[in-house]
Amino acid sequence: MNFPSDVLYEKELSWLSFNERVLQEASNPKVPLIQRVRYLGITSNNTDEFYRVRVADVSRLAAFSRDAKQKEIYRKLLTDIQDKSRDLQNQYEAAYELVLRDLRKAKIYLVRESQLDENQAQKVSDIFREQVLPELSPMLIDKDHLLPEIQDGCIYLGVKIVNTDDGISYALLNIPSDRVPRFIKIPQLAGRRGHVFIVLENIIRHNLSQAFRGIFDIKTIEAYSFKVTRDAELELGEGIDQSLINRLAKSIKKRKQADAERFVYDADMPEDLLSLLRKGLGLTKYDSDMSGGRYQNSKDFMDFPNVGPAYLQFKSMSQLPQTLIEDTAGSIFEDIRNKDILLYYPYHSFDVVIDLLKTAAIDPQVKSISICLYRAASKSKVMDALINAKHNHKKVNVVVELHARFDEEANIAWARELTAERVNVTFGVPGLKVHSKLILIERQEKGSLKYYTHVGTGNFNEKTANLYTDFSLLTYDQIIGKDVAKVFDFISYNYRTYKFAKIAASPRNNRSHLTGLIQTEIENAMAGIPAMIDIKCNNLVDADIIHDLYRASDAGVRIRIICRGMFSMIAGQAGLSDNIEAISIVNRFLEHARVYIFYNGGKPGYYISSADLMTRNLDHRVEVTAPVEDPDLQQQIQDIFDIQWCDNVKARVLDKLQTNKFRQTHRGEKVCSQEAIHRYLLTGKLPTTVIRQRKRRQKDLAKSFNVGKLSKTAKSSKAK
Numbered sequence: 001m002n003f004p005s006d007v008l009y010e011k012e013l014s015w016l017s018f019n020e021r022v023l024q025e026a027s028n029p030k031v032p033l034i035q036r037v038r039y040l041g042i043t044s045n046n047t048d049e050f051y052r053v054r055v056a057d058v059s060r061l062a063a064f065s066r067d068a069k070q071k072e073i074y075r076k077l078l079t080d081i082q083d084k085s086r087d088l089q090n091q092y093e094a095a096y097e098l099v100l101r102d103l104r105k106a107k108i109y110l111v112r113e114s115q116l117d118e119n120q121a122q123k124v125s126d127i128f129r130e131q132v133l134p135e136l137s138p139m140l141i142d143k144d145h146l147l148p149e150i151q152d153g154c155i156y157l158g159v160k161i162v163n164t165d166d167g168i169s170y171a172l173l174n175i176p177s178d179r180v181p182r183f184i185k186i187p188q189l190a191g192r193r194g195h196v197f198i199v200l201e202n203i204i205r206h207n208l209s210q211a212f213r214g215i216f217d218i219k220t221i222e223a224y225s226f227k228v229t230r231d232a233e234l235e236l237g238e239g240i241d242q243s244l245i246n247r248l249a250k251s252i253k254k255r256k257q258a259d260a261e262r263f264v265y266d267a268d269m270p271e272d273l274l275s276l277l278r279k280g281l282g283l284t285k286y287d288s289d290m291s292g293g294r295y296q297n298s299k300d301f302m303d304f305p306n307v308g309p310a311y312l313q314f315k316s317m318s319q320l321p322q323t324l325i326e327d328t329a330g331s332i333f334e335d336i337r338n339k340d341i342l343l344y345y346p347y348h349s350f351d352v353v354i355d356l357l358k359t360a361a362i363d364p365q366v367k368s369i370s371i372c373l374y375r376a377a378s379k380s381k382v383m384d385a386l387i388n389a390k391h392n393h394k395k396v397n398v399v400v401e402l403h404a405r406f407d408e409e410a411n412i413a414w415a416r417e418l419t420a421e422r423v424n425v426t427f428g429v430p431g432l433k434v435h436s437k438l439i440l441i442e443r444q445e446k447g448s449l450k451y452y453t454h455v456g457t458g459n460f461n462e463k464t465a466n467l468y469t470d471f472s473l474l475t476y477d478q479i480i481g482k483d484v485a486k487v488f489d490f491i492s493y494n495y496r497t498y499k500f501a502k503i504a505a506s507p508r509n510n511r512s513h514l515t516g517l518i519q520t521e522i523e524n525a526m527a528g529i530p531a532m533i534d535i536k537c538n539n540l541v542d543a544d545i546i547h548d549l550y551r552a553s554d555a556g557v558r559i560r561i562i563c564r565g566m567f568s569m570i571a572g573q574a575g576l577s578d579n580i581e582a583i584s585i586v587n588r589f590l591e592h593a594r595v596y597i598f599y600n601g602g603k604p605g606y607y608i609s610s611a612d613l614m615t616r617n618l619d620h621r622v623e624v625t626a627p628v629e630d631p632d633l634q635q636q637i638q639d640i641f642d643i644q645w646c647d648n649v650k651a652r653v654l655d656k657l658q659t660n661k662f663r664q665t666h667r668g669e670k671v672c673s674q675e676a677i678h679r680y681l682l683t684g685k686l687p688t689t690v691i692r693q694r695k696r697r698q699k700d701l702a703k704s705f706n707v708g709k710l711s712k713t714a715k716s717s718k719a720k
Helices: 011-027 033-064 070-105 118-135 202-205 209-210 243-259 271-281 298-303 331-339 351-362 381-391 408-422 480-493 510-526 541-555 613-619 631-644 672-682 688-702 712-719
Strands: 110-111 139-141 155-163 169-176 183-186 197-199 219-232 260-266 288-292 343-346 366-373 395-400 424-426 438-445 448-455 469-477 504-506 532-537 558-563 580-585 593-600 605-609 619-625 652-655
Touching: 011 070, 033 219, 033 260, 070 288, 070 672, 118 183, 118 202, 118 209, 118 438, 155 202, 155 209, 155 351, 169 271, 183 202, 197 202, 197 504, 197 613, 202 209, 209 219, 209 424, 219 271, 260 271, 331 351, 343 631, 351 366, 351 381, 351 438, 351 448, 366 381, 381 395, 381 408, 395 408, 395 480, 395 619, 408 424, 438 480, 448 480, 480 504, 480 619, 504 580, 504 613, 510 532, 510 541, 510 593, 510 613, 510 619, 541 558, 541 580, 541 631, 541 652, 558 631, 558 688, 593 631, 605 631, 613 619, 631 672, 631 688
Parallel strands: 110 197, 260 288, 366 395, 395 424, 532 558, 558 580
Antiparallel strands: 139 169, 155 169, 155 219, 183 197, 219 260, 343 469, 366 438, 438 448, 448 469, 504 619, 532 593, 580 652, 593 605, 605 619
16 A cells, blocks of 8 residues: 555644643643643743754754755745744733633732832842842843844843933843742732732843943833744764763753744834844744743743642642562562562652662672663662662663753763763763663572563653653563663674564664564454554654554554654544544643554563654664563553543544544543553552443454454455
8 A cells, every 4th residue: 555645744743733732731720720830831841842853953954955845845844833833822822811810819929010019019129139130141232243142942131221312222131040030929918818929030120220220321121021942953973982971061052052943022022122133143034933922931830839729739649559569578689580560650659660779789699780871860869879889899881871852961960970980881872862761680699690670661760750651661581681681782882783582672673573563463454353553652753654554554453542742643534544543641740651562363462662653763762662471561551551542531632633622521431541540550440431442342343353354444455
């Protein structure tokens, strides 16, 4: 079956559709109010990263493509991105006003400088003089000189000063939100109850003339906020050695001078000041230039203070014990030897992994620990355990990925600290990011070395393990251990050829492994054998994988996809993807796990992976996909997937136009999957809706397939 080029949805536009789903949560009155404020911050932060990375990439392709047709395609895409971004900006402003209104109802106030009473005004002036003024460095600008360095993602005030002689001057102020809190609490109005906050830039506006004291004879002075988002890509030479740290540090600094990709400004900014800034930034018609509200850089809303009654925030969700570990008196190594262990964060505690590393650090029988570090917490117990292991004379090998975007500086710091402690630090593979989530522990047992292995879908980061849903498999399977040892060997000696017995690893065989499993389902469907695929991932954009799934659908394979972010497939379209359904779930936890389930003629294969279905993950990174073979753990993965599939509260249907319509609520119980999974892991009971859905699916399969005979769909596929 051949597919035309228009059966793929542009991944950049799909990403904007994902961010719209986040923004929907900010507008949803059923979401606790303080969390809605934070969703505004998440939306803003996501947008910044989108322009730094994805739009910057399209801009480079548009600028440097030698093919005129391709250049025009990229320019058209940039225009489409601008149009969609402006629409989202309007939605954002509406959501912001809605949130402000609901905050006021809850007696939480964000005030402007013009709304201050005398007592509040004095307090704001004191804060300005004591905390803010020492941090300000005004920069004068004019049409005859280049703009001073405008830093990526920072908030600026563009200032217009009219002197008493009617001369006009312009200046910039960098808002020091990295040194002074963005939201500052001030006294309430006399006789009123509640919480009053003023944002940092409004404190500056209230005292604006003081920032230019003694310089101008001011008649009027006005300030308008703006923000610039720059290209975040780093260009580095080839070769991995110690000097890479220094070269990378220099490259990070270059981000400050990179091309501007987005310019967002206060819609009330006067045209003369706006024109001066546009010219100074060198913006073209293909760069995103959009007006907005009074406040920019709303990502700080992610850290909005916890104030007001408890119901304004999510109810706490207790972490559940991993009974195979916490109900036994033996060591964690004994527990893993007895039975594979599956952790699902944040429902289970990441402390299990920390305990594994701490135990390995002091266990006399442990000889070595190897780990891949992509992102770590700023105060990392993982790192403490690894350093302690070195102090206890273990061989410790840490693969530090210096190119983990926006965590480069943190990883440089960790690399330096680990090296200072004489830990063996490896900087990955030239041209390939090491994105695997692996731990390999070698332990002396009965005269031979045995492997204890961790394969996961998420980072070794205590902070994000409380916010992201991810799987960790802890196994004593020696075949998997030997395979993972080969991955670590490949990272050090990437010119060697490796074969894996159970795992699949990018760039070696992850793609061929997945396509082979899809092909098996196609062949089964064509033979009249029930064939199904369940996929849970962050992004599905690889064209070849999508086309394979289209072929599978055409052959009669039933495919269910839960995709959080970018989704380039067109699901549920007659004649193309009739047998594919897709949803996306956005809720309090970030859905980050990657799971691939293949029915395999009634002997299902279950796989967890660090790899999304993206070309970069399958071909240009070091990624690992591992089987989960324990029947109890397989059932748990299937149960979790089915609970999520039955979500009728937070699930959006991924339709052809990605309109983000919520799934229709059927009669019966409502299923909010994240809450339902917590109850399931606590009690072992599935929602009634899941049980009914499984029965319906089995009946549908029985009708669609006749074992040993070609279905009509399969005959059609074979004829093509």
